[in-house]
Amino acid sequence: MAKELLKGNVAAAEAALRGGCDFFAGYPITPSTETLEYLSHRMPELGMKERFIQSENEIAAINMVMGAASAGARAMTASSGPGISLKAEGMSYAAHYSIPFVLLNVQRWGTGLGSLKSGQADYFRECKGGGHGDYHNIVYAPFNIQEMVDDMYEAWDVAEKYRVGVTMFSEAVLGQMMEAVEMPPFKKREKELDWGVDGTGTKGMKYPTGDGWDYVEFELEKYNRIIDEMQRWEFYNVEDADYIFTAVGLPARACLDVIAKLRARGEKVGMLRPKIIWPFPFLGFEELHRVNPHVKGFISVEMNDMGQMVDDVALAAKKAGFNVPVYCYPCGGGVPQVKAIIAKYQDILDGVLKEKY
Amino acid sequence: MKEIIFAGFGGQGVLTGGLIIAYTASNLGLETVWLPSYGPTMRGGKANCTVKFGEKPGEAIGSPSMEEADILIAMNEPSLDYLEFCKKDCAVFVNANAVPESHVYPEGVDVTRIDVVELANEVGNVKGQNLVMLGAVIKKMGLFSEKEAEEAMCKMFEEKGKGAFNSANVAAMRKGFEAVS
Numbered sequence: 135m136a137k138e139l140l141k142g143n144v145a146a147a148e149a150a151l152r153g154g155c156d157f158f159a160g161y162p163i164t165p166s167t168e169t170l171e172y173l174s175h176r177m178p179e180l181g182m183k184e185r186f187i188q189s190e191n192e193i194a195a196i197n198m199v200m201g202a203a204s205a206g207a208r209a210m211t212a213s214s215g216p217g218i219s220l221k222a223e224g225m226s227y228a229a230h231y232s233i234p235f236v237l238l239n240v241q242r243w244g245t246g247l248g249s250l251k252s253g254q255a256d257y258f259r260e261c262k263g264g265g266h267g268d269y270h271n272i273v274y275a276p277f278n279i280q281e282m283v284d285d286m287y288e289a290w291d292v293a294e295k296y297r298v299g300v301t302m303f304s305e306a307v308l309g310q311m312m313e314a315v316e317m318p319p320f321k322k323r324e325k326e327l328d329w330g331v332d333g334t335g336t337k338g339m340k341y342p343t344g345d346g347w348d349y350v351e352f353e354l355e356k357y358n359r360i361i362d363e364m365q366r367w368e369f370y371n372v373e374d375a376d377y378i379f380t381a382v383g384l385p386a387r388a389c390l391d392v393i394a395k396l397r398a399r400g401e402k403v404g405m406l407r408p409k410i411i412w413p414f415p416f417l418g419f420e421e422l423h424r425v426n427p428h429v430k431g432f433i434s435v436e437m438n439d440m441g442q443m444v445d446d447v448a449l450a451a452k453k454a455g456f457n458v459p460v461y462c463y464p465c466g467g468g469v470p471q472v473k474a475i476i477a478k479y480q481d482i483l484d485g486v487l488k489e490k491y
Numbered sequence: 492m493k494e495i496i497f498a499g500f501g502g503q504g505v506l507t508g509g510l511i512i513a514y515t516a517s518n519l520g521l522e523t524v525w526l527p528s529y530g531p532t533m534r535g536g537k538a539n540c541t542v543k544f545g546e547k548p549g550e551a552i553g554s555p556s557m558e559e560a561d562i563l564i565a566m567n568e569p570s571l572d573y574l575e576f577c578k579k580d581c582a583v584f585v586n587a588n589a590v591p592e593s594h595v596y597p598e599g600v601d602v603t604r605i606d607v608v609e610l611a612n613e614v615g616n617v618k619g620q621n622l623v624m625l626g627a628v629i630k631k632m633g634l635f636s637e638k639e640a641e642e643a644m645c646k647m648f649e650e651k652g653k654g655a656f657n658s659a660n661v662a663a664m665r666k667g668f669e670a671v672s
Binding site for chain 2: 165250306307310311312313314389394468469472473
């Protein structure tokens with residue numbers, strides 16, 4: 135199939151439909167609105183007029199998603215940081231009842247209302263739960279639109295396999311920019327679900343009730359399986375690297391430019407790019423230790439103010455056997471400038487920028 | 492890799508102009524990223540887009556943001572602020588109707604002034620000022636052949652349901668080609 139230039143938010147919406155999405159409820163917010171807007175005409179075109187709902191608010195949207203998914207729909211909602219804060223209660227309830235669904239977060243920068251700048255300030259929220267209680271969503275962190283399409287296409291297969299929520303960790307610039315992508319064909323769920331509410335009472339939700347150990351063990355077994363089976367990362371120029379950048383999304387793209395520029399002047403740098411951030415790719419760091427145990431330090435480049443992923447980088451590096459400094463360049467809002475990252479790298483070499491861990 | 496900034500007021504068609512570059516590059520199988528300014532912009536407010544494309548197939552694009560542009564297209568005077576994100580020896584294409592001739596540029600910058608209003612009027616397509624400018628940029632910088640650019644533009648407008656204006660748009664783009672020939 136020919137490639138087509140699409141906006142990230144539109145490509146995510148079309149890929150969701152191709153992956154079997156048959157219910158959407160959401161409330162508009164920049165910079166995620168194009169997803170909702172596109173689905174508002176695309177779903178009726180595909181005969182799903184009643185299955186697209188612009189809800190009265192965010193809380194209603196997540197509750198509709200929970201209801202639809204409980205009845206067997208491949209349901210999705212999309213928003214940006216502040217809108218998803220409102221959905222936190224629903225996300226926690228969905229996790230408790232083992233309801234699979236997909237959430238697209240087109241992140242802004244900042245706390246509270248934040249601003250429209252691109253951001254990755256929601257790392258903690260998305261990766262460490264977000265709502266109350268103990269749970270995780272599987273969190274994909276694509277760095278180009280094709281990867282977002284591929285991730286979205288897989289999202290419900292994975293969500294239903296483990297019966298968890300899946301979060302797409304997008305960001306304003308990734309949602310707003312256009313790239314050429316190849317869309318996969320429409321697919322349907324391979325096997326009927328053996329759980330769900332269908333009005334006959336024959337299936338039921340099939341999750342452990344109560345607060346006993348059977349519930350805890352069910353949860354632990356589920357999340358441990360995900361941790362083992364969903365390790366995904368990519369290496370760039372790591373074999374001989376002294377310093378390893380760690381970044382996801384668009385900062386990772388900026389780091390590719392940084393690596394090319396620094397390598398051209400003989401600096402040995404590489405990158406470990408997590409493709410999924412929960413579960414964090416601990417295995418990637420172990421593999422890196424086998425390939426190159428001589429790494430002198432890690433540099434986490436993030437689009438937030440204080441550094442968030444750097445905590446996981448430090449833990450993963452330690453677990454893999456690296457006893458080296460872990461630095462962080464949180465660039466604030468907006469895609470980090472290549473020359474700014476290079477300047478921070480120089481600050482590290484000069485001992486000006488101290489390690490965080 | 493080529494990096495181009497197309498900037499002006501909202502309503503001057505700078506996003507569309509950049510999009511045509513992206514479509515043309517993509518049609519040729521080149522990796523392309525088009526990034527618009529987004530958020531609460533309005534007609535008459537500031538607007539811009541950044542286009543990056545690989546110069547040979549397989550050349551991937553890293554950051555989509557303004558970094559070190561090869562070409563700045565300024566449809567108004569405030570757009571020249573983006574020189575901050577350009578190479579020292581970049582090419583600047585200026586809307587002669589909106590930027591005074593006395594404007595002072597940094598040393599090393601190659602300036603081409605195009606009177607897009609007059610040229611667009613000559614072909615009776617006053618809304619095609621962005622296309623006149625685009626034609627001049629594509630021709631002078633040798634980004635694509637005239638045929639490649641015209642075909643990609645027509646295909647793009649057809650897909651958007653605006654194919655009816657293709658001949659007027661091609662005429663505007665050709666005015667731009669001629670202006671720098």
